[in-house]
Amino acid sequence: MDCKVNPKYVDNVTCYVKDLGGDKSHVQMDCHLIEPLRNPIVHIKLHKKDYNDQYKPFLVNISFKACDLIAGKSFIPYGLVMWRTLKKFTNANHSCPFTGHLFARDMVFEASNLPSSIPLGVYWVAITFLETYPEGSKANYGTVNWYWEIMRPKRKHKKNKTA
DSSP states (O other): OEEEEOTTTEEEEEEEEEEOSTTOEEEEEEEEEEEEESSEEEEEEEEEEOTTSOEEEEEEEEEEEHHHHHTTSOOOHHHHHHHHHHHHHBSOOSSSOEEEEEEEEEEOOOGGGSOTTOOSEEEEEEEEEEEEOTTSOEEEEEEEEEEEEEOOOOOOOOOOOOO
16 A cells, blocks of 8 residues: 655645554544635556456546535445445544544555446556536545555364264
């Protein structure tokens, strides 16, 4: 995981995945918004690693107005999945605008949020945050790049009980 930000709008950035062993991990993130996000657009782009070890666009390439989604005026499925996750683990769990210190603590992305038909493989999701201004211009605040793998669940072997 890495976070790339525009230092004009965001500073004091920390983001990392905390390994808890096995197949469990938590995301920890912190940042300080120098300028508020009043009318943010979120762009989500999913990539899947191919057999040549290259990431290729895969299924999801969407943008949505975050404030409309939060206010219930928009129903973008992948945006709703992201919002449900953010509400649980961050202080960005309120309506717009977003100001000051933002954080995520012990955030997990639950497999139940994924379509059951998504293939096994290595993925990269890029989530970009843009501010839109009344005159139509946009400012790129930054991008969170999250890398993960979907694998078959490990099976637990039962020990045979002998009498």
